[in-house]
Structures are given as structure tokens and as C-alpha cells.
Amino acid sequence: MNADEAAELLGHCSGFDNRQPSIVAAKSWASALYDVPLDNDTKAAVAAYYTTPPQNPNERLWILPHHVRTLRAKLRDARLENFQYEPPAGELDPNYLARLRGQRHAIASGRIPAPTRAPMLEGGPSKEFMRELEARGWQGNRTVPDEDVSAGSLADTVRRAGPLGVECPACSAALGRPCHSGLATAKHPLGKPLAKPHTARIRVAAGEPPPDMARQAAEEDRIREASRLALERIKAEQAERKAAEAQLEDDAQEVSGE
Known part of the structure; x- marks a missing residue:
């Protein structure tokens, strides 16, 4: 241009x-x-x-x-969605690339109407070929014996890979559903979906036994209580240190006043 x-x-x-x-x-x-x-x-x-x-x-x-x-x-x-190269008569085509580019350009430019559907394969095995197969013991397509493939049996054997293939023991998220937080919102009544599954769900998906939720809750309470006591101890130590520094300043002022 x-x-x-x-x-x-x-x-x-x-x-x-x-x-x-x-x-x-x-x-x-x-x-x-x-x-x-x-x-x-x-x-x-x-x-x-x-x-x-x-x-x-x-x-x-x-x-x-x-x-x-x-x-x-x-x-x-x-x-060019349904384009199919049309070779010349015979097995050899010495001008294959030039012919291919020409056909593609003619259809892409609209000079030749684009094919409306992809070409379909036609024909099938010859009768002679089928007779040879049957002579060698071929009995047609493989058949599948009748088995119990009820919905219950499939549900017990077919599972999604990864943590989403099991129910979460922490938040009770169903199969295939992401874990969620315990805080319900107007947009997420069951809790906001989490980007990463709970640790307990990952362990269960890896084959580890499910955790004791009551014991885990008690352990979390113990950790929170220990953290609270440690925070109170730190605050008390800071208060004592400030009081000691204030007393030192008062003593220094009294000495300088004398």
C-alpha cells in the first residue's frame, strides 16, 4: 500500500x-x-x-x-477453514508449493468461492481385504460384556484428579467445588471461594487419613490461647520497661536539681 x-x-x-x-x-x-x-x-x-x-x-x-x-x-x-489441496492427476507434483500457494490465495482472496464444508472420506475396506481378515479369525468390532455400570458404581470409581476429587473435611465443599471460607456474604452465601484448597483436603486427596476435626479445632484453640497469653506478656513487659525508663528520668532530674 x-x-x-x-x-x-x-x-x-x-x-x-x-x-x-x-x-x-x-x-x-x-x-x-x-x-x-x-x-x-x-x-x-x-x-x-x-x-x-x-x-x-x-x-x-x-x-x-x-x-x-x-x-x-x-x-x-x-x-480457508475447509480448504483441501487439489493435486493434479498422477502421483508426482513437482510444482506442489506453487500450486498450493496459488490455490490458497485464490480462495483466501475470494476469487474462488470458499468450500462450505470439509471434504469427507469416502469408501471403505474392499471385500477382498475383509475376507482376508475373516480368514485370519477377525470377528468384527470388539464387543464389551455386560457389566454393572450404574450411576452408583461409576460414582465410586470415577473421581476427579487432585484435591477437588474429594469432599473437603474442613468446609464440606462438594466434589469438584472449590473450598470456601466460613464468612458468608451477599454474593457468596456459602462463603467466598478460596484459590487454594484447605490443607486437610489436600492430604485426604493424597491418600492420608482424614483429620480429626474436633482434635484439630482444639489444637487451633490452644494455639490461639497461647498467642493471646504471649501478646499479653509482651505488652506487660513493654509497660514495665516504660515505667522503669520514666523512673530513671525522674531520678536524673532530681539529681540535676540538687
């Missing part, structure tokens, strides 16, 4: 966003789209950009060169 073609493209864009094209803008767009021709796909990319509403309704749409390049490539790739 040269500067004149870029100026024409900017004029096409101005019909959507009311921009004021300039010579400087045309040269800049030409340098950014130097390998993109001004064709119907390029203009269709502009229309596709302004057809999609912005995420913020108050935001102004303003197309840039990289939008044109990306959307044009998507339009052309969509035509």
Missing part, C-alpha cells in the same frame, strides 16, 4: 469515525501497511471493526493500522 492508497483507506475510515485525513497520516499508514494491498478485504476489515461495539459504550472507536492487518487476516483465514 502506497501513500495514495493509504489516503483512500483513511477516507473510507472517515465515513465511520469522522476523522480528518492528512498527508502525514497517509504516509504513516502506508509505512505501517506496506505489505497490505488496498482491496475489498482491507475495506471489509474496516467495516468489521466498526460493526463490533466497544466494551465501554462511552468509548470512541478509532481504528488503527494493526486493526486493519489483523481483521483482514481473519477474514481471509475464515475462507
